[in-house]
Amino acid sequence: MEKDTLLIVDDIVINREMLKFIFAEQFRILEAEDGNQAVAMLERCQERIVMMFLDLVMPEKSGLDVLEYMRENGYMETIPVIVITGEATADAEERAYEYGASDIIYKPFEPKVVMRRTMNLIELFQNRIYLEEKLKERTKELAQSKARLARSNDFLVNTLSSVVEFKGLESAEHILRIKYFTRVLLGYIMDQYPEYHLTKEDADMIVSASALHDIGKFAVPDAILMKTTMLTPKEQEQLKRHTIYGGEMLKHFRQEDNEFYRYCSDICKYHHERYDGTGYPYRLKGDDIPIWAQVVALADCYDTLISKRIDQDVAAVQKVMNQILEEEMDAYSEKLLACFQMAKAEFFHATEMEFSFVDDKMM
Secondary structure, eight states: OOOOEEEEEOSOHHHHHHHHHHHTTTSEEEEESSHHHHHHHHHHHTTTEEEEEEOSOOSSSOHHHHHHHHHHTTGGGTOOEEEEESOOOHHHHHHHHHHTOOEEEESSOOHHHHHHHHHHHHHHHHHHHHHHHHHHHHHHHHHHHHHHHHHHHHHHHHHHHHHHHHHTSSOHHHHHHHHHHHHHHHHHHHHHOGGGOOOHHHHHHHHHHHTTTTGGGGGSOHHHHTOOSOOOHHHHHHHHTHHHHHHHHHGGGOOTTOHHHHHHHHHHHHTTOOTTSOOSSSOOOGGGSOHHHHHHHHHHHHHHHHHTOSOOSHHHHHHHHHHHHHHSGGGSOHHHHHHHHHTHHHHHHHHHHTTTTOOGGGO
16 A cells, blocks of 8 residues: 555644645645544554654643554554654653654744655655565565575485485484484584584584485495405595595585585585594594584494494493593594583483484484
8 A cells, every 4th residue: 555645643723734735735634633633543544654743742642642652553663753843842852752753843844844854754764664675575585495495405315315225325224313413412512612603504404414424435336335354455445535426426416605515515525534634535634624524423433333332221322432532532622522421311312212212303
């Protein structure tokens, strides 16, 4: 509905007539003799009112009362108010501006000045409202685009994970456990170390990306992957290249400025790097290794070690944790190992219950 109406609120007829004379050619005019009438007209015609002229001193409900009502009911966001008064105390002026009045004009006034100030305010408000509406539309579009991208990412992960499982490179249970341990560790990192600036949204994407950590094994010959005897040094080097292969494979799914792609790529390439610089394939050291790749590396290491044990009770979990903390301590940062220790109860519970308590939402 087009905003084409001025509301003039003043208990003096001549004052209303003067304003009507100035604006009658440009706008429809509504008049109110007091604050009660003004409130009634606001409730009935708010979508059409483009500006309100408001006297402060009126019987029953004053101009300040009307401003307070407008502020409490959200009218000030869309209807600019010019206070027109013959006299006003400093306190009344301050309160008028605090309630949201856009301008104050004193009687007697110059018609051309009132016209110009009024039209400037109307244009300012309309431009602001237009920009706010466009921002809301853009925000909605971005949210919808984000939701579509998230669905696309989920489809990609689920499809590739299914192919990984089908080929026998990883079991569905292993992927499920990696995602769970990754989420637990990220929870402690976000809580204990805000300097990493990870959000819940980041954590959700990292957890999904963790499922693809070994996708590069597709490019490793089956003769090496399925070999039951010890690999030769040459075969070991070729197996290690699955980290590079994974990064190369994911380039086919790359999208500009896509954080999810970055998490997937980093995890594939760097989940075998070590904090002391002795890992592979690039021998990255310290915090040159992205924290999300470090987290998935630790989750993978823990699951690999605990899966080899027949007994998986609390003692077994503690032994595996001790093994990592003592033998693999140089592979991970002190911050990550501290979170690993904090996560002991969750890791044991997941292991003991064989993930029967875990649902998809936790992943």
